[in-house]
Amino acid sequence: MAISVGRGRRAGFRDINVTPLVDVMLVLLVVFMVTAPLLTTGLRIDLPEVKAASTPVKDARLLISITKEERVLFGEEDVTSHVDDALKNSARVQQERELYIRADKDVRYEIVAKVVAAARNSGVESLNLLVEPVVEDAPEEPIKAKAGAKAGGK
Numbered sequence: 001m002a003i004s005v006g007r008g009r010r011a012g013f014r015d016i017n018v019t020p021l022v023d024v025m026l027v028l029l030v031v032f033m034v035t036a037p038l039l040t041t042g043l044r045i046d047l048p049e050v051k052a053a054s055t056p057v058k059d060a061r062l063l064i065s066i067t068k069e070e071r072v073l074f075g076e077e078d079v080t081s082h083v084d085d086a087l088k089n090s091a092r093v094q095q096e097r098e099l100y101i102r103a104d105k106d107v108r109y110e111i112v113a114k115v116v117a118a119a120r121n122s123g124v125e126s127l128n129l130l131v132e133p134v135v136e137d138a139p140e141e142p143i144k145a146k147a148g149a150k151a152g153g154k
Contacts, residue, residue: 049105049131062092062093062096062098062099062100063075063099063100063101063102064083064099064100064101064102064115065102065103066101066103066104066107066111066112066115067104067107068104068106068107070107070108070111072111072115074086074087074090083114083115083118084118084121084122087099087118087119087121087122087124088121088122088123090122093122093123093124094122094123097123097124097125097126098124098125098126098127098128099119099124099126099127099128100128100130101115101116101119101127101128101129101130102130103115103129
């Protein structure tokens with residue numbers, strides 16, 4: 001009988017309550033969801049406005065930013081002097097074969113062309129140029145016609 005009593009005591013230690021672990025994971029998930037968009041907002045770049053569909057950036061680590069001062073940033077690192085080497089040595093770029101370029105609208109074309117050439121030389125197959133999409137305004141004539149009809153009817 002002593003053996004069965006010992007087994008009964010140990011059985012309680014086999015079950016782990018996972019509720020606190022799930023609570024912690026949910027809190028961490030919310031924290032990361034809130035802070036992730038804030039990580040890429042520290043750099044001010046005025047993108048050119050064109051009529052184009054918005055391109056979502058899948059991964060900020062695959063983003064090259066070109067500032068108004070013609071600095072080239074790969075993620076958070078300044079790679080102005082060695083763009084070719086930075087792209088060739090990036091395991092993520094070599095694996096994904098994809099890159100996003102975000103350039104200020106006042107940057108010389110030569111700088112953007114050099115970055116595009118460096119991307120192609122490093123094996124990038126999918127190159128995305130990010131722009132600021134133009135939001136088309138709704139026509140105002142029907143609104144004015146309705147307002148005039150209401151004013152005339154009173």
